[in-house]
Amino acid sequence: MENSKINELLGDITANENVGKQLLMLYGQINQEVIISTIKLTERKLILEKVPGNLITKTKIICTEMLQNILKHQTKHATHLPNFIIRLTDEGLSIVSTNVVTEADKNHISSQLDIFSRINKEDFRDFYMESFKGASITTSGNAGLGLLDIVYRSKQSVRYKMEQISSDLFSFHLDVTISHPIVLSAN
Amino acid sequence: MNKSKLNIERTQSSPSVVFNFEEHKLIITGICTPENPKLFFAPIIEAFDEYQKNHTILTIDIYLDYFNSGSSKCLLNLFFKASNNPDIKMNTIVNWIIDEDDSELKEAGEVFQEITGLNFNYPCKN
Numbered sequence: 001m002e003n004s005k006i007n008e009l010l011g012d013i014t015a016n017e018n019v020g021k022q023l024l025m026l027y028g029q030i031n032q033e034v035i036i037s038t039i040k041l042t043e044r045k046l047i048l049e050k051v052p053g054n055l056i057t058k059t060k061i062i063c064t065e066m067l068q069n070i071l072k073h074q075t076k077h078a079t080h081l082p083n084f085i086i087r088l089t090d091e092g093l094s095i096v097s098t099n100v101v102t103e104a105d106k107n108h109i110s111s112q113l114d115i116f117s118r119i120n121k122e123d124f125r126d127f128y129m130e131s132f133k134g135a136s137i138t139t140s141g142n143a144g145l146g147l148l149d150i151v152y153r154s155k156q157s158v159r160y161k162m163e164q165i166s167s168d169l170f171s172f173h174l175d176v177t178i179s180h181p182i183v184l185s186a187n
Numbered sequence: 188m189n190k191s192k193l194n195i196e197r198t199q200s201s202p203s204v205v206f207n208f209e210e211h212k213l214i215i216t217g218i219c220t221p222e223n224p225k226l227f228f229a230p231i232i233e234a235f236d237e238y239q240k241n242h243t244i245l246t247i248d249i250y251l252d253y254f255n256s257g258s259s260k261c262l263l264n265l266f267f268k269a270s271n272n273p274d275i276k277m278n279t280i281v282n283w284i285i286d287e288d289d290s291e292l293k294e295a296g297e298v299f300q301e302i303t304g305l306n307f308n309y310p311c312k313n
Contacts, residue, residue, distance in 0.1 A: 032222055035200075035220075036199045039220075039253075053286055053287075053288055053289050054288060054289050054290040054291040054292075055291075057253055057289055057291040057292055058291045060252075060253040061253050061254065061255075064220050064253065064254075064255050065255060065256060068255055071222075128298075129298060129301065129302060132259070132263065132298070132302070133263070133302055135260055137224070137257060137260050137264070140223060140225075141221070141223035141225045141226060141257050142257065143224075143259075143260040145260060146255075146256050148256075149256040149259075153291075
């Protein structure tokens with residue numbers, strides 16, 4: 001694990017005034033066991049923070065999608081390792097992930113997220129239902145619904161950034177907010 | 188004699204499944220985030236196909252902690268199988284069990300209900 005990378009990451013986070021309360025931070029390659037442990041730990045932390053049950057369920061579903069997306073699409077890179085951070089802020093829960101993707105994945109992800117962002121809030125549920133109904137699942141178990149599910153459950157509170165790190169690789173930064181006023185405990 | 192036609196044990200990322208033909212009951216309980224949901228749901232779909240050859244009454248109890256989108260799609264495919272058979276559709280009840288105040292899971296159940304037209308109940312566990 002590279003301390004400089006972690007420091008850089010923490011620097012980026014703390015540069016934001018509304019840093020809130022760090023609940024969890026992952027840095028390194030992700031596998032199914034890491035995902036299971038992360039979700040368990042997240043749930044425990046949210047229970048301790050007295051976050052309502054429906055928000056805990058929403059968070060677990062969104063985190064699972066974000067982490068399984070990284071697992072399925074992560075392109076291994078020597079220095080740019082995936083990271084995943086959950087914070088409690090005045091606005092609610094902030095979930096941020098970063099991982100390396102190929103140019104083809106970058107184009108696909110950007111195109112999907114741009115389409116989702118252009119849909120009116122009041123039309124999004126219908127769009128979700130139609131996409132859900134029409135999706136087909138591949139033999140490897142992909143339904144292509146992960147990003148849509150994240151956007152739907154977060155009520156379109158999703159921002160992303162693609163940063164080129166080499167000729168054909170990009171760092172994909174996904175920032176999801178689950179809006180809800182949560183009183184931060186003082187510790 | 189084991190009455191269950193299908194019995195899958197729960198793991199850290201997949202739910203327990205009991206499909207008892209004689210009791211006309213399918214029960215799915217736990218976390219549902221297998222890496223390959225299609226593979227996980229294949230025996231359930233297969234058992235359902237077998238079941239509907241000779242039965243028309245079915246109660247499906249589903250109590251999930253959380254799930255991934257692939258599993259959600261597989262569940263929808265299972266519900267479609269029930270809703271596409273008019274005899275089964277009329278006699279199928281889905282008990283989508285939720286913890287008290289878990290509007291997120293209830294909303295997920297309502298999406299399935301709206302798409303398939305199956306008869307859903309939302310009993311609370313607590």
